[in-house]
Amino acid sequence: MAANGNGLRLHCDDPLMQHFANMTRRRCMAVMHASSREALPVLGTGTAIRSSGSVFVATCAHVARPFFEDALGWLVFDGMPEVQRSECELVHIDDERDVALFRMRPRAAATLKNILPVESADFSPEAGYRALRAGTPRLLAVAGLPASLTLTSTEQRVVVLHPLVVTTVVRRRRRDRLELDYAHVRIGDRVVAPPGMSGALVYECHEPRSGELWMPGRVVAMLHAWSEVGTKLVCSPVHELRNLLPT
Numbered sequence: 366m367a368a369n370g371n372g373l374r375l376h377c378d379d380p381l382m383q384h385f386a387n388m389t390r391r392r393c394m395a396v397m398h399a400s401s402r403e404a405l406p407v408l409g410t411g412t413a414i415r416s417s418g419s420v421f422v423a424t425c426a427h428v429a430r431p432f433f434e435d436a437l438g439w440l441v442f443d444g445m446p447e448v449q450r451s452e453c454e455l456v457h458i459d460d461e462r463d464v465a466l467f468r469m470r471p472r473a474a475a476t477l478k479n480i481l482p483v484e485s486a487d488f489s490p491e492a493g494y495r496a497l498r499a500g501t502p503r504l505l506a507v508a509g510l511p512a513s514l515t516l517t518s519t520e521q522r523v524v525v526l527h528p529l530v531v532t533t534v535v536r537r538r539r540r541d542r543l544e545l546d547y548a549h550v551r552i553g554d555r556v557v558a559p560p561g562m563s564g565a566l567v568y569e570c571h572e573p574r575s576g577e578l579w580m581p582g583r584v585v586a587m588l589h590a591w592s593e594v595g596t597k598l599v600c601s602p603v604h605e606l607r608n609l610l611p612t
Contacts, residue, residue, distance in 0.1 A: 367395075373533045378519060385506060385508060385519065385530045386528045386529055386530050387528075388481060388508070389508045389509070389510060389528040389529075389530060390443040390444070390510070390526075390528050391443070391479055391480060391481035392412055392413050392480065392481050392482055392483060393410055393413070393508065393509060393510035393528070393565070394410070394411045394412075394413065394422070394440045394441060394442045394448075394510060395408045395409075395410065395411075395440070395441040395511075395512040395524060395526060395561060396408060396409045396411040396422070396424050396428050396429070396432050396438075396440060396443055396511055396564065397432070397438065397439055397512075397524070398431045398432045398434065398435040398437060398438045398439075398441070399437045399439075400435055400436050401433060401436055401595065402437065402439070403570060406437075406524075407431065407563075408428075408441075408511075408512055408560070408561045408567055409410030409424055409425060409427075409561055409562075409563040409564040410424065410428075410509035410510050410561060410562055410564040410565045410566055410588075411423065411424040411428070412424070412482075412483060412508075412564070412565070412566050413477075413480055413481075413482035413483065414466075414482050414483045414484070414606075414610065414611070415418050415482035415483070415484055415485070416485040416610040416611055417610075417611040417612065419468055419469075419471070419474070419611070420468070420469045420474040420477070420480070420482055421456065421466055421467065421468050421469070421610065422453070422466070422467050422468075422469065423438070423464070423465070423466055423483075423564070423566065423587065423603065423606055424464075424465055424519060424563075424564035424587075425460055425463045425464065425465065425563045425564040425587065425589045426458050426460045426462075426463045426464060426465045427460075427463055427563065427589070428465070428564045429455065429465035429467060429561050430458065430459055430460075430465070432450060433450065433453075433455055433467075438450035438453075439605025441451070441512065441524050442477065442480075442526075442542065443510070443528070444479060445476070445477045445478065445479055446476045446477070447471075448469060448476075448477075452469060452470045452472070453467050453469055453470070453473075454468045454469045454470070454474035455466065456468055456609060457605075457606070457609050459605070460600065462541070462602070462605070463587075463589040463601050464587055464589075464601055464603060464606060465607065466480065466606050466609055466610075470502065483566070483584060484512050485586045485607060485612070487583055487584055487612040488583060488584045488603060488606070488607035489569070489583040489584060489585045489604065490607075491602065491604040493569075493583060493604075494585050494586060494602045494603075494604060497535050497538070497543060497585060497586075498535060498538055499534075499535050499536055499537050499538065500535075501534075501535065502534075503534070503535070503546060503569065504532055504533075504534060504553075504558065504569075504570040505532070505533050505534065505535070505567050505569060505570055505585070506526075506530055506531065506532050506533070506567070506568045506570040507529075507530070507531045507533060507545070507562070507565050507567050507568075507588055507598060507605055508529070508530050508565060508566060508568060508570075509528075509529050509561070509562040509564070509566075509588065510526050510527070510528055510529070510561070510565075511526075511527050511560060511561030511562050512524050512525060512526045512527065512561050513525050513527065518522075525539065527564065529565075531547070531598075532570060533545045533546045533547065533598065534546050535560060536592060536597060537597075538581070541601070542599055542600065542601060543567075543586055543599070543600040544592070544597040544598070544599055544600075545567070545588075545597065545598040545599075545600060546596075546597070546598075547591070547592075547596050547597055547598045562588055563588065563589055563590070564587060564588070564589070565587070565588045566586070566587055566588075566603070567584070567585055567586040567587065567600055568582055568583065568584055568585065569582025569583050569585060570582060578598045584603060585602075585603070585605060586600035586601060586602055587600060587601050587602075587603045588600050589601050
């Protein structure tokens with residue numbers, strides 16, 4: 366599912382966005398937690414990162430903290446087995462910047478046969494984040510995996526994942542935070558703000574040269590909040606997470 370000036374489209378005919386959405390299905394997950402088996406779960410987006418043979422997950426601190434502290438916590442993937450919290454180990458959490466990193470145990474990561482993690486080398490250095498300013502023509506893409514709950518005829522809850530790719534530009538910088546444009550993502554006159562995108566990574570977006578397979582550019586930031594009126598995406602830097610990954 367991609368977003369553009371005409372709103373959200375379930376079937377995007379842009380091959381670049383199709384490719385990005387397919388990659389999002391294989392590298393992102395819903396990070397879910399609940400206070401009990403009967404309670405409605407709360408969720409955010411996590412992104413798999415591979416470094417030195419291990420698989421890590423990057424997400425927001427406000428997503429990771431209840432994932433590890435609530436009664437129940439689990440990861441839901443598209444077409445791959447769920448991973449329980451007991452198979453994850455918290456590596457780093459920064460509440461001020463709202464970023465977190467945890468590691469999947471090898472036996473859990475081995476069950477994810479189709480996973481396509483971000484590589485540690487794909488993270489932009491700090492200078493790349495600092496270079497992002499309003500008024501520059503650089504196109505960015507926010508890629509996450511929001512989810513919804515549906516009730517089956519047998520009253521079982523089923524998690525449905527919705528890969529979402531939003532192309533955008535920087536509107537403003539406020540100290541260490543970036544505000545990205547989101548006013549263009551509409552259905553009719555309503556700005557669409559799907560739940561569960563907290564923790565989605567922000568990528569540079571490059572057009573391919575002739576004959577090249579399109580790939581997203583480097584990871585430059587992490588989405589951690591919608592603005593009060595839903596027309597801006599507020600993002601934090603992620604270069605500190607790269608420094609925590611083993612080399």
